[in-house]
Structures are given as structure tokens and as C-alpha cells.
Amino acid sequence: MQIKAVNKAYFNSRITGIDVQKNEKWLGYLIGPSGALLLNAVLASYLNVYYTDVLKLTRIWNGAFLAVFPIISKIIDAVTNVIMGQIIERTRSKQGKARPWLLISAPLTVVTGILLFTVPGSSKTVQVIWVVVSYNLFYSFAYTIYNMSHTLMVPLSTRNTTQRGVLSVFNNIAAITVTGVIVALIFPMLVLPALGVDPNKWITAMSVISILAFPLTLIEYYFTKERVTEETAGREQRAVPIKKQLKAVLTDKYWIVIILYYLIHTLGTNLKNISLVYYCNYVLGSYNDGITQTRINVIGGFPMGIGIFIVWPLAKRFGKRNVTMAGYVLYAIGGIICLLNPRNMTAVLIGQFIKSMGALPKAYIFPALFADVLDHMEWKAGFRVDGLSASVQTIIVTIGYGLSSGLFNILLARSGYAAPALINGKTVAAAQNPATRNAIIFSYLGLEVITAIILIILLTFLTVEKVIDKEQAEIKARLEVSR
Numbered sequence: 001m002q003i004k005a006v007n008k009a010y011f012n013s014r015i016t017g018i019d020v021q022k023n024e025k026w027l028g029y030l031i032g033p034s035g036a037l038l039l040n041a042v043l044a045s046y047l048n049v050y051y052t053d054v055l056k057l058t059r060i061w062n063g064a065f066l067a068v069f070p071i072i073s074k075i076i077d078a079v080t081n082v083i084m085g086q087i088i089e090r091t092r093s094k095q096g097k098a099r100p101w102l103l104i105s106a107p108l109t110v111v112t113g114i115l116l117f118t119v120p121g122s123s124k125t126v127q128v129i130w131v132v133v134s135y136n137l138f139y140s141f142a143y144t145i146y147n148m149s150h151t152l153m154v155p156l157s158t159r160n161t162t163q164r165g166v167l168s169v170f171n172n173i174a175a176i177t178v179t180g181v182i183v184a185l186i187f188p189m190l191v192l193p194a195l196g197v198d199p200n201k202w203i204t205a206m207s208v209i210s211i212l213a214f215p216l217t218l219i220e221y222y223f224t225k226e227r228v229t230e231e232t233a234g235r236e237q238r239a240v241p242i243k244k245q246l247k248a249v250l251t252d253k254y255w256i257v258i259i260l261y262y263l264i265h266t267l268g269t270n271l272k273n274i275s276l277v278y279y280c281n282y283v284l285g286s287y288n289d290g291i292t293q294t295r296i297n298v299i300g301g302f303p304m305g306i307g308i309f310i311v312w313p314l315a316k317r318f319g320k321r322n323v324t325m326a327g328y329v330l331y332a333i334g335g336i337i338c339l340l341n342p343r344n345m346t347a348v349l350i351g352q353f354i355k356s357m358g359a360l361p362k363a364y365i366f367p368a369l370f371a372d373v374l375d376h377m378e379w380k381a382g383f384r385v386d387g388l389s390a391s392v393q394t395i396i397v398t399i400g401y402g403l404s405s406g407l408f409n410i411l412l413a414r415s416g417y418a419a420p421a422l423i424n425g426k427t428v429a430a431a432q433n434p435a436t437r438n439a440i441i442f443s444y445l446g447l448e449v450i451t452a453i454i455l456i457i458l459l460t461f462l463t464v465e466k467v468i469d470k471e472q473a474e475i476k477a478r479l480e481v482s483r
Helices: 002-010 022-031 034-054 060-089 099-115 124-151 153-157 161-195 199-222 242-250 253-284 292-309 311-318 320-340 345-364 366-381 386-415 434-459 468-482
Strands: 421-423 426-428
Touching (some): 022 153, 022 161, 034 060, 034 099, 034 199, 034 253, 034 386, 060 099, 060 124, 060 386, 099 199, 124 386, 161 199, 161 253, 161 292, 161 311, 161 468, 242 366, 242 386, 253 292, 253 345, 253 366, 253 386, 253 434, 311 320, 311 345, 320 345, 320 366, 320 434, 345 366, 366 468
Antiparallel strands (some): 421 426
């Protein structure tokens, strides 16, 4: 019996306080998530480069493979997200309903992350099969488990909107600043030039990053706590049928607006992220020159670093929604400046700096609005829809990434993209034609201007902040009565 108790205690959260603690912020929401988020950020930026430049899959099936395979894979991913969301919703444990899955995801992301790059140097048919299987093992299985549980940690951490907002900021520092140092600075300046198109070097580098995610995810598990879930601990809870959950969310304007936001935002952001390397290599600079992408990322990353000190005070004074809308105005202006002269380094850097200032609210404070909407849904429906909402949000992000990847790859293939070659151990890049360069410019700069304008209009309907304090008080009163 004593051994059993010790074993159970071994899995307990190291966070015990009613209020959010310092080590919870720094370890659970900043350092811990940085491992898996770093791996995902590297893949989002450079996996497509590995496919097009190292494996040279652009021409398979006349370009159709790299256009269709990400979309189909992301549809599969979307289905597994729904399943995982319902699994989380039905999970009952002393560790919460989402946290246990962080622990399970830790070894899975390591193994599948490595498999993505250990593609056999065999026939194109074997490579295609390996790419499809490994891609879905990572995104549709391992990372789905991590991302679904990680997404819910802020909403389930506490009902205190101020503390929840602080955790949202720390959580996004991990995604933006910590990962940005490596993905945006070290990778393009030092790693990419060293890797070139040598598959063995890619395997080594990505294996190191994948393995790093394991201990950091364990830190996230041990230094987070589901206070919202604990409110109903020990009570009999019946699983709400998914049909009833869908009816609740699809009849609520706030929920619909925030889901549409994620869809539109994801399409523009993902296409920009995928095309960044190509834009620096073929439009603004030369192939893996080690400086062009670094300049853009430094200018883009500097405001994100200082933004943590200014964006939350602004949000508390003017509202999270209003500050986010103002940010998108700056974002659109910066994008237009870049588009006016997309091959001029000075003009692009000025535009990127303005865009980065505009991106501060969506990066640091907007996720807290997602938590407000989930509390609003509990007030309105009488039950929480965390798993379903996280599923749908992740589905949107997932399918959006697939569509962005497919669109970008078909643009490359149809415009005549020429992949670099490995000659005598050296990477030799090809010159791209005007059609390819224009496709890259649209992907990196054009679409995001359009999506920024659409999001400004959409956010005018997201007014949940006006009612959330009253609704949270009513939820608390209901819980007191039911005890």
C-alpha cells in the first residue's frame, strides 16, 4: 500500500496553491512548453524545405503530391483532433483531464519527430510512403495529443481572468520569444547554411531538437495545475453528448467568431511562415546566405521581446479585443509597405517592424479571449465544452496548415520552381523565374494584408469582455449551490 501511494504521488503536480505561483508561470508555461513548441516551429518553417530541396519531391505527380498530401493528411489530423478532444472531455483523474495527456505525449513526439527525417534513400515510391506515414504519425497522433492538452492548460488553470491573462502571456513567450531565438535567428544564420541539402546533417539536427522536447514536456506536466477541473472533483459527472455540445457552440456568436478568427488567421500566418525561407532565398537575398532571413527575424522578433512589458497593461486599460484590433491595423499597414517594394531590404525591414508591433496583441493576449469564451459557454449551456472547442480550434489550425502547404507547393510547382542541387558536397541553388518569385511574394506578403483587414472587421463582433465578469460570478454561485 505504501509503494502504491508513493507511485501515485510521483505523478502529482508540483503546484499546490489556489493562486497562480511564480514557478508555475516560469516552468509550467514558459520553459516547459518550449520543447514541443520549438520542434513544431522548426517543422512549420523548414519541413517543407526538407521535402522540396533535400528530398526533391516537388515534381512528383507533376507537383500534385506535395499539394494534395498535406491537405489529406490534415483532414486525417482533424478527425483525430475531434477524437482526442472527446477523450480529454471524458478523462477523469486526480491530475485533471488534459494534463495526463501531456505526460503520454512526451515520448511520442520524440520518436515521431525523428521519423519525419529518417526517410530512406531509396526509390521515390518508398520515400513517398515514408513521408505520408511519418507525417501522420507525428501530426495526426503524437502532436495532436500534446497540442490538444497544451491548448487547454490556460483555460483550465484558473478562473481569475488577470492570472489567466498572465499565464497566456508566459505561454506565448515560449511560443514566440524562446522558439524564435532558435527558429528565427540561430537556424537561418548558422544551421541552414551548415545543413545545405545534406540529408544526414538534417537527420542529426532534427533528432537533437526532437529529443530536447522530452524533458521539457515533463516539466510542463509537473508544473501546471487544472484548478477549474478541480472545482468539480469528486462529483458525479455525466459526459455531455457531442450533439448537445455542438448545438450549444454553433448557436453562440462569440464561439463562432473566435473559431472564424483562428481559421482566417491561420491561413495567412501559415502561408507566410512556409514561404519565408523561399522569400529570403530567391527574392530578397541569396540561397541560405545566413543574413537575409536573420535580419527579417531580428526586426520581427525585437518588438515581440519587449512586447511582454507593454501589451498586457494596454489590454487591461483598453480591452483585449480592442488592442488586438488596433494591432491588426498596424499589421496591414506594415504589409502594404513591404508590398510596395518587396525586393528592397530597407522597405521590407521597415514594414516588418510595423507588422511585428501590430502582432503583439494577437500573440500575447488574444489567447486569453479564448478562455473567456469557454467560460461564457459554461455560463450559457450549463456545461463546459473545453474538449470540443480545443478540437475545433486545432482542426481549424490543422486544416489551415494543410491548405496553406498545399497552396504554396502547387504555386511552386506550377510556376516552375527549380530545387537546388548537391554537387561535390556543396549546395548549388538555381535561379527562379519571375512567376515563381511573384508566387513567393504573394505567399509571404500579399495574403496576410487581406486577412488582417478581414480580421479587423470580424473582431468587432467579439464583445465577450463586456459580460464575462458577471457570467463568471453566476457560475461561481451555481457551483456553491450545488455543493
